[in-house]
Amino acid sequence: EAGVAQSPRYKIIEKRQSVAFWCNPISGHATLYWYQQILGQGPKLLIQFQNNGVVDDSQLPKDRFSAERLKGVDSTLKIQPAKLEDSAVYLCASSLIGTNTEAFFGQGTRLTVV
Amino acid sequence: AQSVTQLGSHVSVSEGALVLLRCNYSSSVPPYLFWYVQYPNQGLQLLLKYTSAATLVKGINGFEAEFKKSETSFHLTKPSAHMRDAAEYFCAVSDPWQAGTALIFGKGTTLSVSS
Numbered sequence: 001e002a003g004v005a006q007s008p009r010y011k012i013i014e015k016r017q018s019v020a021f022w023c024n025p026i027s028g029h030a031t032l033y034w035y036q037q038i039l040g041q042g043p044k045l046l047i048q049f050q051n052n053g054v055v056d057d058s059q060l061p062k063d064r065f066s067a068e069r070l071k072g073v074d075s076t077l078k079i080q081p082a083k084l085e086d087s088a089v090y091l092c093a094s095s096l097i098g099t100n101t102e103a104f105f106g107q108g109t110r111l112t113v114v
Numbered sequence: 115a116q117s118v119t120q121l122g123s124h125v126s127v128s129e130g131a132l133v134l135l136r137c138n139y140s141s142s143v144p145p146y147l148f149w150y151v152q153y154p155n156q157g158l159q160l161l162l163k164y165t166s167a168a169t170l171v172k173g174i175n176g177f178e179a180e181f182k183k184s185e186t187s188f189h190l191t192k193p194s195a196h197m198r199d200a201a202e203y204f205c206a207v208s209d210p211w212q213a214g215t216a217l218i219f220g221k222g223t224t225l226s227v228s229s
Binding site for chain 1: 148215218221
């Protein structure tokens with residue numbers, strides 16, 4: 001079974017530039033999550049999709065971050081414009097629908113904003 | 115709101131020694147609890163999960179955790195550490211009454227294993 005695929009693995013941009021990350025979840029997983037992991041901290045949820053609808057985006061900085069999941073499969077997360085404090089690893093995860101289902105994580109995209 | 119607290123941001127043990135990583139949760143009802151491991155430059159991998167069945171949960175790589183409601187704890191243990199166990203470990207919680215809610219993670223504990 002293929003895992004959660006993310007690209008790119010690494011990205012370096014200058015502040016005020018824009019960047020986009022891509023995620024392909026495990027086939028059949030209706031739920032998709034984007035987490036932000038700042039160095040030395042645990043992952044923090046940015047947005048959760050169920051199929052192509054948003055379940056929770058309460059912690060997404062909507063003035064600069066946006067995400068979409070067209071057709072309920074792949075997802076993209078965009079930052080525009082980027083700030084220095086956006087430097088982090090962006091993790092995508094997917095899961096089946098349920099109360100105790102495991103979330104499977106991709107390898108993440110390490111973003112450095114200089 | 116649910117939360118988890120991991121006591122000790124860094125734990126160091128010798129190879130062969132007991133590993134104990136602490137996690138306490140804050141929730142009005144017993145939540146679902148998870149332990150994940152993250153190796154350098156990798157995503158998170160599930161070690162084990164508690165979902166209100168047996169209170170002692172066995173996971174992969176020889177790890178286990180015990181849910182103690184009276185102490186609101188879900189500590190992770192391994193009887194004998196191996197060099198390959200060196201990684202970052204995260205405790206996470208989810209709401210059992212709301213299907214599909216996202217995991218809330220602790221800040222993580224870095225485990226170092228010396229020979």
